[in-house]
Amino acid sequence: MDSQIVAFCLLAMTCIQAMAFEPSPLQDFCVADYTSSARVNGLACMDSKLVQAEHFTYSGLHLSGNTSNPLGFSVTPVTVAQLPGLNTLGIALVRFDYAPWGVAPLHVHPRATEIITVLEGSIQVGFVTSNPDNKLISKVLQKGDVFIFPMGLVHFQRNVGNGNAVSISAVSSQNPGIVIVASSVFGSVPGIDDDVLAKAFQVDKSTIDNLKAQF
Incomplete structure (x- = not known):
């Protein structure tokens, strides 16, 4: 293999690593050890011999959130903070509850793309593209509809009905940030x-x- 091919391969590997936002796991799983003080990009792994099914299970997304606040919405996250088995796997879930005309205000997830599914009600969603266009991409979703918010773009959700609304989102990070x-x-x-x-x-x-x- 000559030097040009080697250089090309190294460049390709560098580009792939740059595009991969969260590193791929190097083992079957890495259940978060909340007691460890080790500083890593994520959380340290629990001893695999101590892992139980409970580390991969979360109960509670069937419960309605408290929307009695000025915005009229609530968030129930399922990130690595709630579900230790998510550690290093690069995914998380969020349940949103909306009072009538409640709003999830303009926000950004710096580390994740989001895909939202409406479970109940009618929800207006939208995101704004980056400069120079700053184009608003928006749609009213009904039960069963799905919409994507690309990583890093400002977006919002709003209940446009007179009853309560519920949605659930999957995000492409164990800790998407907001x-x-x-x-x-x-x-x-x-x-x-x-x-x-x-x-x-x-x-x-x-x-x-x-x-x-x-x-």
Whole structure:
């Protein structure tokens, strides 16, 4: 094998590793050991001899969440924090409950693509493409409908019915993360300087102060 072929193979391997967001498992499973202080990209593995079926089981997604809050929605996550058997497997689930006209506000998952399925009600969903287009892709989903939110794009969900709504989402990370746009911009600690926000949103500082007061 000559040097050019070797160089090409190394480049291809580098590109594949760069595209693979979460590393592939090197064993059948790696049940999270919550007691370990080891610092790894994920959680340390429990001794496989101690693993039981319970480490791969979660009960509770049949229970309705509490939507008595200003946004009218709740989240029931099933990430590695709730289900240790998810560790290193690169997936997670989330149940959303919505009061009538409840909203899951504009947010981003920095480490995951999301696929949402409506179980009950009518839910408007949408995401915004990146610059320079900033195009809104939106649709009202009914029971059984599926929609995808690509990784890293701002998106939202809203119950557009007069009854409760429920959806469930699968995400392509054991720990997808969430950045709520309004909270991040107006509720950061320490706060972003008013001058920066006023220029970014093209409003006066009093408007920024009013928005910060909400968070």
